[in-house]
Amino acid sequence: xxxxxxxxxxxxxxxxxxxxxxxxxxxYATLLLAAPLVAVVVYSLMVDSKVGLSSGLTFANYIEVxxxxxxxxxxxxxxxxxxxxxxITVLLAYPVAYFVSxxxxxxxxxxxxxxxxxxxxxxxxxxxxxxxxxxGYNGVINSGLLSLGIIDxxxxxxxxxxxxxxxxxxxxxxxxAILPIFVSLEKIDRSFLEAGQDLGESKLxxxxxxxxxxxxxxxxxxxxxxxxxTIGDYVTPDLIGGGKIPxxxxxxxxxxxxxxxxxxxxxxxxxxxxIVSVVSIVFLLLNKRFLRGQK
Amino acid sequence: xxxxxxxxxxxxxxxxxxYAPIALLPLFAFNDSKVIAFPLQxxxxxxxxxxxxxxxxxxxxxxSLTIAVSASILSTTLGIFAARASTRYTFPxxxxxxxxxxxxxxxxxxxxxxxxxxxxxxxxVPLSLFTIILGHxxxxxxxxxxxxxxxxxSLDRSLEEAAYDLGETPASTFRLxxxxxxxxxxxxxxxxxxxxxxxxxxxxxxLGGNQxxxxxxxxxxxxxxxxxxxVMALGFVLVCLSICLLTIAEYFRRRGIARSGGKDTGGFx
Numbered sequence: 001x002x003x004x005x006x007x008x009x010x011x012x013x014x015x016x017x018x019x020x021x022x023x024x025x026x027x028y029a030t031l032l033l034a035a036p037l038v039a040v041v042v043y044s045l046m047v048d049s050k051v052g053l054s055s056g057l058t059f060a061n062y063i064e065v066x067x068x069x070x071x072x073x074x075x076x077x078x079x080x081x082x083x084x085x086x087x088i089t090v091l092l093a094y095p096v097a098y099f100v101s102x103x104x105x106x107x108x109x110x111x112x113x114x115x116x117x118x119x120x121x122x123x124x125x126x127x128x129x130x131x132x133x134x135x136g137y138n139g140v141i142n143s144g145l146l147s148l149g150i151i152d153x154x155x156x157x158x159x160x161x162x163x164x165x166x167x168x169x170x171x172x173x174x175x176x177a178i179l180p181i182f183v184s185l186e187k188i189d190r191s192f193l194e195a196g197q198d199l200g201e202s203k204l205x206x207x208x209x210x211x212x213x214x215x216x217x218x219x220x221x222x223x224x225x226x227x228x229x230t231i232g233d234y235v236t237p238d239l240i241g242g243g244k245i246p247x248x249x250x251x252x253x254x255x256x257x258x259x260x261x262x263x264x265x266x267x268x269x270x271x272x273x274x275i276v277s278v279v280s281i282v283f284l285l286l287n288k289r290f291l292r293g294q295k
Numbered sequence: 296x297x298x299x300x301x302x303x304x305x306x307x308x309x310x311x312x313x314y315a316p317i318a319l320l321p322l323f324a325f326n327d328s329k330v331i332a333f334p335l336q337x338x339x340x341x342x343x344x345x346x347x348x349x350x351x352x353x354x355x356x357x358x359s360l361t362i363a364v365s366a367s368i369l370s371t372t373l374g375i376f377a378a379r380a381s382t383r384y385t386f387p388x389x390x391x392x393x394x395x396x397x398x399x400x401x402x403x404x405x406x407x408x409x410x411x412x413x414x415x416x417x418x419x420v421p422l423s424l425f426t427i428i429l430g431h432x433x434x435x436x437x438x439x440x441x442x443x444x445x446x447x448x449s450l451d452r453s454l455e456e457a458a459y460d461l462g463e464t465p466a467s468t469f470r471l472x473x474x475x476x477x478x479x480x481x482x483x484x485x486x487x488x489x490x491x492x493x494x495x496x497x498x499x500x501x502l503g504g505n506q507x508x509x510x511x512x513x514x515x516x517x518x519x520x521x522x523x524x525x526v527m528a529l530g531f532v533l534v535c536l537s538i539c540l541l542t543i544a545e546y547f548r549r550r551g552i553a554r555s556g557g558k559d560t561g562g563f564x
Contacts, residue, residue: 123494
């Protein structure tokens with residue numbers, strides 16, 4: 001990276017200065033992010049036994065992870081939970097972003113956005129825990145309904161289930177979905193909408209054929225911003241699922257630390273990264289198609 | 296724009312949904328009962344007293360402060376370098392380098408912390424507050440870069456050139472012209488990184504060794520049902536604290552936009 005400063009190869013001082021300027025941050029990211037990620041990939045190709053890591057490279061860990069029934073089940077669960085959370089969050093968030101962008105006076109918009117972002121900056125752990133308090137067997141909902149006389153005994157369907165995990169995560173990542181959709185709605189030229197209506201389209205059709213397609217990049221950004229942290233979430237399965245409904249992150253921890261099998265743990269981590277990358281690429285390609293369709 | 300009452304009602308209902316769980320914090324923090332359940336049992340401040348008397352909590356909070364202050368200063372510094380480079384220069388491999396720097400934003404935290412843990416253990420670095428700081432700088436830097444890039448972008452290049460023409464060196468130009476203009480961005484980046492670091496759990500949990508920070512302490516308390524009311528009290532204090540910090544950050548962000556003559560587009564992200 002630093003070789004860029006030799007004047008022979010990069011004649012212009014701009015490139016040299018730019019590289020010099022970015023180098024502290026780039027070196028930090030290389031040493032503490034790129035190198036560890038490479039190490040994880042290398043670990044995933046070795047075999048972890050009691051005597052230590054073997055030197056030969058093998059795909060055995062991947063075969064174990066990709067064909068093992070437990071691994072498959074946990075990965076499917078993570079995918080299901082993350083997809084459900086993403087769908088719910090984005091669908092619920094769109095009207096709010098639309099409202100703030102189209103129906104709130106410009107000087108009030110930042111206040112609305114500020115109100116939407118505050119809950120996101122309050123302790124994540126406590127927000128997740130609050131949902132345990134709300135949905136628990138003796139929780140707020142059950143005790144509230146009992147004291148009002150609506151139910152006779154606590155509801156059990158709402159605690160320790162995939163459904164309550166989805167509710168918790170959908171609440172935790174709600175602001176993430178609103179912001180990118182809002183930004184893309186703000187960028188839409190309002191005269192397009194007037195043009196649509198002048199040409200005889202109804203309001204609903206204008207929304208369907210003009211606003212929605214133009215805001216698609218924001219929707220796709222929202223999908224990725226919600227999906228990626230959700231699929232790797234550790235706290236919610238542990239607290240809300242009571243440790244009985246693990247997801248990928250819990251499985252990585254279990255393998256790496258509790259069972260001390262770093263090779264298989266690393267293979268799961270790499271697999272998780274692959275899943276995230278595949279989903280990201282699919283959605284980015286979709287985004288590209290939408291952008292091309294507009295032109 | 297015409298008014299749309301149903302959309303407005305929905306948006307307000309959504310805000311209520313966002314805030315409802317947090318509204319439970321003061322409700323149960325002052326509730327005179329060991330059990331978190333309705334009906335409420337009357338007013339007490341005992342839980343705050345219990346929280347206040349817990350020495351472990353203060354140790355954990357002290358550790359968290361050390362980490363959050365170090366991580367926010369370091370990541371904002373690294374953010375300044377990257378944001379300045381990305382807004383002012385073009386250089387080979389720019390997209391790739393910046394992509395790597397921003398990567399932690401789209402990588403599950405569990406993977407970041409496990410990757411770091413594997414390497415730290417392999418080269419024999421003992422886990423401590425220092426290793427937590429290393430991890431936090433990594434995940435805070437992308438946020439710092441994002442905030443600072445918008446601050447640097449609104450800079451007028453001609454101001455800088457005027458300073459050169461008047462005989463200032465690059466270093467003194469940076470100190471006298473650029474730094475004051477991006478200062479609101481720097482402050483808001485410091486505050487955001489501070490908040491992220493204070494709240495972060497996964498990295499603190501796995502890279503801390505036997506050192507406990509605030510989030511790890513809170514997580515530990517969840518295991519004891521008797522401690523829950525005191526955790527509610529602590530949560531209430533933390534929520535108030537982070538609302539204060541965010542209000543200050545928002546104030547500086549808006550002042551920065553007003554100072555450079557830009558238009559407010561709202562939001563940190």
